[in-house]
Amino acid sequence: AKADGKNTWAVYDRERNAREVARFSLSARMPAALEREEFYVDYQPLVRLVDRALIGVEALVRWEHPEYGRLGPDQFIGLAEETGLIVPLGKWVLRKACGQAKRWLDRFGDKAPLVSVNLSARQAGEPTFVSDVAMILDAADLPAERIQLELTETAIMATTGAPLEVLRSLAAMGVRIAIDDFGTGYSNLTYLRHLPVHGLKLAGSFMHGMQGRDADPVDTRLVDTVVGLARVLGLEVTAEGVETEAQARRLLEIGCDVAQGWLFARPGPPEEVDRLITRPE
Ligand code: C2E
Ligand code: CA
Ligand code: CA
Secondary structure, three states, rough: OOHHHHHHHHHHHHHHHHHHHHHHHHHHHHHHHHHHOOEEEEOOOOOOOOOOOOEEEEEEEEEEEOOOEEHHHOOOHHHHHOOOHHHHHHHHHHHHHHHHHHHHHHHHHHHEEEEEOOOOOOHOOOOOHHHHHHHHHHHHHHHHHEEEEEEEHHHHHHOOOOOOHHHHHHHHOOOOOEEEEOOOOOOOOHHHOOOOOOEEEEEEHHHHHHOOOOOOOHHHHHHHHEEEEEHHOOOEEEEEEOOOHHHHHHHHHOOOOEEEEEOOOOOOHHHHHHHHHHOOO
């Protein structure tokens, strides 16, 4: 048993070591990757639940790594936050997303989707953040009303400086603000009263309990309650991670406004969104 234990530790150490090396090599490569445009942005549709019309898209970053292939944000955003590279990377994503939003606006006018972009605490805490956003919008010649910024409650709390001031300045510019992954953090609806927030995105983890015979009555009622309170506060509610018709129907009954998930569309290149905009009714 003793020898076994030792072996287990040796394996564990080797695995941990390999992981450390991989982490190091990923973060070491990131600045060059940014310069060489190895990153790209996919867009996932946001649909209005009543008629399933496309009303927006969420910009989701990916990395086409020359050796490891396609990497999802869960594999590198955390690292980028640790090293600080999230600041230039996040700016790059915002610039890309605004450029794409402008192309959709020029091509489709009123039918162009709102483009929603994720922000990390570290980005929002940069002293130049608000002026950077203004500059990027200006360079793209895009009205601020065409974009939404998504921040988690945790990110808002962790934002250094004055998060409230940052959000107020952005909202004053006309940028929409949504609380991301709502229900997984502090989940305190009352503080939302004091934030210039336009909408909530309900964490996908609620969706599991919202369906069929296995429906978890507590999950369903939680969502029900959150949607109800959000309405009182005048906030738009988007449900994330919607995978089934049963979930979509239930969300509509509850009064949820917008949905996002595999049931409607997976994240993909902008051309896939084009097809949804032009699709005849
Ligand atoms: P998120 O903001 O919660 O984004 C939604 C995630 O759910 C995406 O994962 C999306 O692909 C996935 N998803 C969409 N529909 C479904 C569904 O029906 N079922 C399931 N199971 N999943 C679904 P993704 O693309 O891997 O992104 C992961 C996270 O990485 C995002 O979570 C976001 O927090 C972060 N992220 C992505 N892009 C950026 C970025 O540009 N900047 C920052 N700071 N974070 C980003
Ligand atoms: Ca998000
Ligand atoms: Ca989310």
